[in-house]
C-alpha cells in the first residue's frame with residue numbers, strides 16, 4: 453500500500469496484504485486529499501499511486517459527487533461512526549469498468565462502500581478510510597433475476613396469441629374494479645364481444661387463418677381502447693373489455709365504433725384476405741349486483757341478444 457510519511461512502514465507483511473487484497477482501500481485526509489490507496493484502486497482506476505497521492509479525491513475521480521461525498525464523510529468524521537453505501541442506493545462511487553464478460557446490464561463495477569473514521573494515537577479523527585467492495589456479480593445477478601421475474605409476471609398475465617390480458621388476470625382486475633365500485637360508485641361498463649361464425653372461419657380456411665383473425669380483432673380492440681380500459685381474451689374468440697368512467701351511452705357508441713372498425717378489417721391470412729364481424733353486449737355496473745358474476749351474465753345476455761338478432765350488432769343490457 454502506498455502511504456503517507458506517517459504510515460505503517462514497519463509492517464511490510466501487512467502492507468503486502470493490503471496491497472493485494474481484492475477490495476479497494478483508499479485513505480483521505482480531512483481535506484479530501486488521497487494519503488494512501490492500494491493495488492485494487494490503482495489497477496481499477498488505471499492511475500499510478502504516485503500520481504494520485506496528495507491529490508484531491510475530486511481531481512482524481514471527477515465523477516464523485518462532491519456534495520454527496522463530503523456530506524457522507526463529514527458525518528463519519530463528526531460522529532466517529534462508520535457509514536455504508538450500497539449498490540442499490542448508488543450503483544458505484546468510483547466509475548471503474550468491470551472485468552466480467554459483457555453482461556448487458558452494466559459496463560461499470562457495482563460497488564458497496566464502507567466509510568471508516570481513522571482515529572490517530574492522539575484520539576483525533578485525522579483520516580477517513582473508504583473500503584470499496586466489487587459487488588458486480590451479486591448486483592447483475594439480482595438485476596437479471598428481477599428482469600426475468602418481471603418478464604415471467606408479464607407472461608403469466610398475458611395471452612400468448614393476442615397479447616391481451618389472459619382470462620385469469622383479466623378476472624383479477626375485473627373483480628378488484630368491482631370491489632372498488634362497492635366502495636365508490638362510478639360509471640363503468642363491461643363489454644363482451646364474440647367473433648361471429650368463427651367456427652366457419654376455422655373450418656373453411658384453417659386454424660392458422662383463424663388465429664390470424666383472432667390476432668387482428670385483438671389488435672383492433674387494443675388500438676381503439678384507452679389505456680385505462682381493461683381488455684382481456686375471455687375465451688377462444690370471446691373478449692371482455694371494461695370501460696372505466698364511461699356511461700352506457702358512451703360505451704354503446706364505443707362498441708358500435710369498434711364493431712364497424714372490425715367489420716372493415718381486411719385480415720391478411722395464408723388463405724387470402726378475410727373479413728369478419730363481431731357481436732357485442734354492453735352492461736353498466738349496477739349497485740344491485742350481488743357479485744361480479746352477475747355483471748358478466750348481464751353483458752353476456754346482451755351479447756346473446758345481438759347473436760339472436762342476426763349478429764354484427766351491439767345490444768345494451770339494462771340490468
Ligand SMILES: Nc1nc2c(ncn2[C@@H]2O[C@H](COP(=O)(O)OP(=O)(O)OP(=O)(O)O)[C@@H](O)[C@H]2O)c(=O)[nH]1
Pocket residue numbers: 613646647648649650651652654658659660661662663666687688689759763
Ligand atoms: N383458430 C382458433 N380457433 C379457436 C381458438 N379458440 C377457439 N377457437 C374456435 O372458435 C370456435 C368457436 O365456435 P362457436 O363457439 O361455435 O361459435 P361461432 O362459430 O363463432 O358462432 P357464433 O358465436 O354463434 O357466431 C370453435 O371452433 C373453436 O375451436 C383459437 O385460439 N384459435
